[in-house]
């Protein structure tokens with residue numbers, strides 16, 4: 439992509455409405471614009487990152503054996519009346535009437551819709567276990583939408599739902615999602631720590647929140663220091679094998695949100711206790727027969743009798759995760775994207791636009807990198823070098839190739855690592871090689 443043609447409206451000044459760094463940087467880097475309170479347009483740069491995160495989430499769900507489908511944003515209110523949540527959910531749920539006076543809701547979550555599918559389409563015990571998921575926009579009319587995409591009203595969520603016959607089978611599904619979450623967040627470049635959580639309005643009795651540590655987090659959390667260095671399950675983990683040892687390992691150390699803070703337990707951890715602020719990026723629930731009971735979700739058992747389904751639900755805030763990644767990875771100059779979610783891998787900065795040699799060399803490198811499938815953003819604008827450097831630092835691509843006549847006279851360009859600040863001089867051919875090898 440050529441920056442001269444790209445819609446990337448960066449801002450020099452800090453927008454006054456943004457109180458936390460991720461919101462500030464996403465506005466300044468031209469990634470999002472507010473369309474209404476807590477509702478955003480994703481501009482091209484922001485949307486690229488959102489899609490990268492979404493893809494990592496998808497790959498790890500698929501790896502764990504979950505199946506992707508797509509449910510609607512607008513849901514039939516009758517289903518919510520059946521589950522008993524129509525009144526219980528309160529003013530956070532956006533309720534709509536169509537022209538025939540039929541009641542709809544804009545889904546804040548999708549237990550009702552998926553359980554309706556399950557009770558009609560999953561008929562026999564032989565069809566279990568099943569984990570179904572979708573990545574879809576949700577709406578919650580939050581009292582105080584704030585912090586940009588962190589607490590929006592419209593936000594992108596991955597929500598998965600499991601259907602099993604017994605508690606043991608349901609716990610295995612829970613463990614699958616638990617392990618998939620560890621992998622998902624690690625691949626996005628953040629430490630997310632599973633913490634025992636209360637189940638709240640969803641009900642049930644087993645739940646963990648996955649919390650990213652960051653100063654601006656809304657939650658006060660406590661955990662054992664060793665969580666920061668614990669080994670993430672590898673991509674070869676066999677999801678059909680017993681995952682309980684991994685689950686046990688990741689839940690054996692102390693970790694709790696406030697809500698769940700326990701003074702005596704915390705004391706035992708002693709000096710190893712970390713007290714920090716955290717951002718909830720995901721949550722897993724085992725809710726048992728909650729929806730099976732109210733919505734009559736059952737399958738035919740081996741003996742021909744119906745068995746009520748044991749269920750669980752598993753959410754990831756895909757759009758919130760972007761904010762959390764920035765909170766965890768930035769400096770005074772801007773964002774520092776982990777490579778896995780970066781909008782482009784490398785930016786080319788032509789510092790001497792108009793000088794034939796520099797124009798030719800940068801143009802040539804841009805075309806070769808493009809042709810090799812490297813995601814590259816080429817700052818070909820007729821701007822001062824200083825402006826280009828700060829723009830590139832602000833948007834946080836992992837690498838920059840800096841091209842100018844002075845270097846070219848010596849036969850070199852510079853590769854800069856955004857995270858470490860490390861620079862090295864290489865020939866243009868070596869630069870191409872570095873990114874294509």
Ligand code: ATP
Pocket residue numbers: 547578580587588589590591592593595718719720721753754755756757758759
């Ligand atoms: P919170 O306690 O932050 O309001 P929640 O516990 O109500 O979130 P869940 O029902 O667990 O949220 O939804 C699954 C995930 O969706 C959350 O872990 C979070 O990452 C994300 N999420 C929830 N509400 C919002 C929101 N208003 N804006 C952005 N992401 C959200």
Ligand code: MG
Pocket residue numbers: 647718720721
């Ligand atoms: Mg939650």
